[in-house]
Amino acid sequence: MALATKIPATLIPGDGIGPEIMDAVLMVLGAVDAPFEWDRQVGGLAGIEACGDPLPKATLDSIRRTRLALKGPLTTPVGGGFRSVNVRMREEFGLYANVRPVRTMIPGGRYEEIDIVLVRENIEGLYVAFEHFIAVGDDPRAVAISQGINTRAECMRIVRYAFEYAATHGRKKVTIVHKANVLKALTGLFLECGEIVAREYEGRIEANDRIVDACAMQLVMNPWQFDVIVTTNLFGDILSDQLAGLVGGLGMAPGANIGPDAAIFEAVHGSAPDIAGKGLANPLALLLAACLMLDHVGRADSAGRIRKAMLACLNTDGVRTPDLGGKASTADFAQGIVRRLN
Structure with missing residues (x-):
């Protein structure tokens, strides 16, 4: 060449x-x-x-x-x-x-015909590592505090990337994974943005959402229900390793x-x-x-x-x-x- x-x-x-x-x-x-x-x-x-x-x-x-x-x-x-x-x-x-x-x-493993793509937000969430300790008495590390950050702009961008990836690669469904039942601000914003973007692709790409712990369980019980998964930084790190475990x-x-x-x-x-x-x-x-x-x-x-x-x-x-x-x-x-x- x-x-x-x-x-x-x-x-x-x-x-x-x-x-x-x-x-x-x-x-x-x-x-x-x-x-x-x-x-x-x-x-x-x-x-x-x-x-x-x-x-x-x-x-x-x-x-x-x-x-x-x-x-x-x-x-x-x-x-x-x-x-x-x-x-x-x-x-x-x-x-x-x-x-x-x-x-x-x-072929021949525990799971056959797995074909899933995980799209993980890569620069926000808890991985910003805004962390510090608070001293109590003689213990300078008695309390550890970590803050996570999700912005509307980044949530919209990563979810739109996932839906566009699905459309470009002939995928049928995107699952938005969150923990909005507990982390109502940090991942509630992610879910909210996911629902907004999903409406833009209505009729072209099916969309649903899962709480992260339920998603982890369902990946073990019935992984074939998933096509493209989009989620936040920490959840994506964990779930992507779990997905790798399904294929070896x-x-x-x-x-x-x-x-x-x-x-x-x-x-x-x-x-x-x-x-x-x-x-x-x-x-x-x-x-x-x-x-x-x-x-x-x-x-x-x-x-x-x-x-x-x-x-x-x-x-x-x-x-x-x-x-x-x-x-x-x-x-x-x-x-x-x-x-x-x-």
């Missing part, structure tokens, strides 16, 4: 298993002539080692320039005053929509962080330092995130080829990493997908 057609993008391999699963993903992307021109940067523990910051200025500058990034799992050190790298990225680039699709890829765990769960001026695609799982360098890691989540990135830049054809090859590799060829019941290494799995693509 000619250099002129390349799309600049930031590449952040990540910590722990990040570099090895990123190498596997790059092998597969190369097999479909993915259009990205990579600017390799560091973050997390690698960022601290390189320049004392888990989110270095050079990495931020790269994303500002490319407005597109693929990143492996990043570790935020415990202690030392560092805020979550992922939260900082979302705030820095206004990545207000976190999109996490989950779909059954290996976080190793099968990609994430897209979308803003008006940038998009960052990632594996949802952690850096798994206990298996780093052993060739045991499953690259599926990061590869699926790369497919979302291809979709985002208008290369749905390449993304579709990779997804088809993944399914054939898993279910026809039986090439699976140990977490999926197989014996293939990270590189073996990537090579199996490449063979299907050639």
